[in-house]
Amino acid sequence: MAHKAQSALPISAPTSLLTPIKVPQRLLMGPGPSNASPRVLAASALPLLGHLHKEFLDVMDEIKEGLRYIFQTNNSLTIAISGTGHAAMEAAIANVVERNDKVLVAVNGLWGARVFDLSSRYGAKVTTIKKPVGQVFTLEEIEEGLIRDKPKLFFITHAESSATVLQPLEGIGRLCHKHNCLLLVDTVASLGGIPIKVDELEIDIVYSGAQKCLSSPPGASPISFSPRAWDKVKNRKTKVESFYFDLIQLANYWGVDDQPRRYHHTGPISSFYALREGISILCNEGLENSWRRHKENSELLWNELQKLGLELYVKKKIARLPTVTAVNVPNGINWKEVATFIMQKYNLEISGGLGETAGKVWRIGLMGYNCTKENVQLITAAMYDALQQQRQGSVKSSL
Template sequence: MNIATPTHPQPLNLPPRLLLGPGPSNANPRVLAAMSLPPIGHLDPFYLQVMDEIQTLLRYVWQTQNPLTISVSGTGSAGMEATLANVVEPGDVVLVGVMGYFGHRLVDMATRYGGDVRQLTKPWGQVFSLEELKQGLETHRPAVLALVNAETSTGARQPLEGVGELCREYNCLLLIDTVTSLGGVPLYLDDWGVDLAYSCSQKGLGCPPGLSPFTMSSRAWDKLQNRKTTVTNWYLDMNLLSRYWGEPRTYHHTAPCNMNYGLREALTLIVEEGLENCWQRHRTNAELLWEGLADLGLNCHVDLEFRLPTLTTVRVPDGVDAKAVSSKLLKEYNIEIGGGLGELAGIVWRIGLMGYNSRPENVILLLEALKKALPPTGCVGNTSY
């Protein structure tokens, strides 16, 4: 059989998109420049130094001293799976706080690893109180409590103060999703008693997708070491990965060197700005967006107290076609915003101001474009920016 020769592809010519959806976000030019450097061997002494620097930088942005703090070769879902794969054994009770789409994903993954999964649920856009979490721990006595700190589907921020203390009282591990919070929302893993956390590279850190920061406390490491069964996911087994990221530097897989160059540069940019300044920048620009949305007659889905500065869910006005508006923004203004997921499909838009994209000029550009893209019934304000 002869396979026809493909038509010679034309040079890649990408449109100049401004990515203001739930992720990925645009990367800082310095990050892209770092990624364009020549690849070197994944056991090269210089690359091992880069790995060490990434671990130090990730500890800073997460505010943790956990020795096992690395970037997993894979997107944020790989980090999610890594947390569960390493500490969940068949029969372990896993209590998951479900308040959106990614809580359901945690349930799915924990079930696949044999966990006896129980759920606490809240309407999409709300969060759990400390008392509700305490009641859940008292009722279910789990080995692991899994919470989404920044629910990407709803734009809600789950408070974590006091949760780690409860988990120690009930002798369980605290696992959190920081995919949409790392780099843009205050996080204090050690002070809050967090045992396992994961994130991604393409949101608050301002790097392209492909890596998943991961960290594990000594309590979680002890549970891993005392497993009765082997970790069923070879690629994400921290017993193996810890020997690559630390001594004796044993080969595990061919690491995506260029992606880690980019992550190192993205984390360096946060150090240069200062972590608290970075958090404040995200908050200031989010408040500018919220004020502008109100001027356009648009309402946010999440109460102000629990609203994420990195991702805002905007209620679609009655009678407005959500997809038509987002499509117009993309086609006419090269601006991407996200639609709703799951229960919020067609009900909200998701607007991300993360990492390099959290800048006032982007907020102003989006508000001007929204004012033109919305039908008259969906835009009652008349403010100029």
């Protein structure tokens, strides 16, 4: 039993905090976070170690090695940033961009817009190539932008989770290098679930998040820098403006340089345990098997939803994300009531759209631990039930 401590302080402890935390168990099938695997959750409950203890540094080394496998890269500078996907996004920009550098951003949804904002904050001269939300870029469109703006960095999103489109990456790295530019790719909603081979694709900087296909809680985010990108960081004329994301310091803490490892910040111990375990689960399954599982289950989901009479937001199958699917909200159906019904009755989260898709679609995620045939069947049954409810409701109200 928790007791309220006697205190003469003018501000007392909130009564809500006098008992242990309680949260409901939910199935998270929106665009993320997804449920973490129980094995990952058990790892994150292991005893804390010091952030420079040998055993903890060994865990960090395992993360580096595992990420090289998952990214399919030999980049020695492959680490995890302490923070969520945005932290890795910011670390990429903060290190590679100097004031007045030209940055070209491909915008076809929320994430390009976010990188536009971030790069401007770091003083870059940012330009864009744009496509309507839900469409992807061709190599010709990208090359036109590279020739027009002569950027030092080009950004594109692999898995645009707001519009649920999959950007083909083949050939973009080669184009960027032909035009003397580095390629930065966001793989937050794809890494581990959709094929990506960083070295083969000549990607210079790539980052991701833990809470999607890596079956881990948000908090530690993979990132990798090619030797070309690392050289650019080492040859900066000015210091990295962020202390926390300074790659030279992080490389030392992660044991990538030749110096003894020093304190830079306290690594988020439990988040690194969790990420290590999420990576280990992927290593056990094998990347190709994980990619196949995501493809098969998403195709099953698309078929099941179409059998219910629903339309998918991205028409071309090849451009559809296997990890997050957007479904058009039919006329006369209230998307929010459907999502709320499913949450209340099934304890299951699906989400609405984001940015331009807000109010027009539902987004259903099938990622990592949650990407199973059983979950496809469950969400199909829940959608059927919710749509029946809605239709009966509208019949009643028109009587």
